[in-house]
């Protein structure tokens with residue numbers, strides 16, 4: 001029996017292409033694992049009105065962790081139109097399977113390392129090495145939203161907040177409300193994870209990225225919690241930066257930053273910026289990590305126009321596989337894989353189109369495998 005059972009979730013579009021690349025590398029590295037395919041994505045939305053079928057969730061329960069490719073999601077109306085006729089008009093609502101996985105399995109930490117591999121022609125600057133810790137289950141992503149605003153909800157809000165009065169003349173149909181819900185526990189967990197990572201990896205600072213001057217309660221809770229947690233790590237500096245200033249500083253002085261920690265929505269935004277600093281979505285890897293399970297995925301979407309063309313850069317998927325190896329405690333294999341990715345990029349002989357080359361997805365993966 002293999003040492004690990006890994007759920008294999010290619011999903012849609014280029015998810016399949018980059019997972020094939022991951023397989024080439026994982027086979028070469030001899031990970032003692034059984035890979036078990038799971039259904040997920042658009043096809044299952046169309047045919048079952050559920051892009052994350054229960055059988056797939058059962059599979060996750062029986063595996064150590066999952067590798068996930070990419071998924072197509074579209075606005076509400078287009079989702080409805082894509083359903084097979086029997087399922088249309090039944091009020092089925094598309095919910096992003098990756099967001100569901102994060103919340104339903106409490107994969108509370110989204111780890112997004114953004115490292116400029118030396119010699120990558122797409123680097124904004126050499127030497128950038130930023131790790132984003134994004135809270136992964138709460139915030140604006142909880143999906144507690146209203147449109148139109150029900151009278152009962154308006155009544156409770158009016159009774160409890162005087163600032164609601166300015167909307168008294170606006171009809172419910174003309175008001176949309178999305179709740180930003182953040183708990184002390186989740187704030188503490190993500191901040192602690194960021195500091196622990198900084199400690200283990202000899203990082204000097206952790207920057208909490210929020211907006212407490214305006215969003216006083218939710219952002220305020222994050223920052224106040226960060227100050228408390230920071231007391232346990234006297235050797236690591238806590239910096240506090242507002243999200244708007246942060247994106248400016250990251251463009252101006254990206255080498256100043258080490259570890260960033262932030263809430264779900266700001267983390268979504270700032271991690272795309274950091275990804276672009278080190279070569280774009282082709283290099284943006286992530287781990288969704290909980291106490292008992294983890295899902296590793298490139299941050300890019302399913303890029304339907306490139307699907308099946310064996311064209312896109314698989315590096316984000318390879319780095320995600322490296323994060324998976326670290327999660328499994330296979331640190332030597334993880335370091336070897338990281339070294340091989342770095343060597344191929346530095347040599348620059350094998351490059352996908354985004355890096356100005358003409359090599360395919362699998363050729364790049366093969367080049368990395370050859371270095372192992």
Ligand code: IPM
Nearest residue numbers: 073096098099268271299301
């Ligand atoms: C990400 C993505 C997802 C998110 C989408 C696909 C739901 O942008 O992982 O950053 O918003 O979290």
Ligand code: MG
Nearest residue numbers: 268269272299
């Ligand atoms: Mg995103």
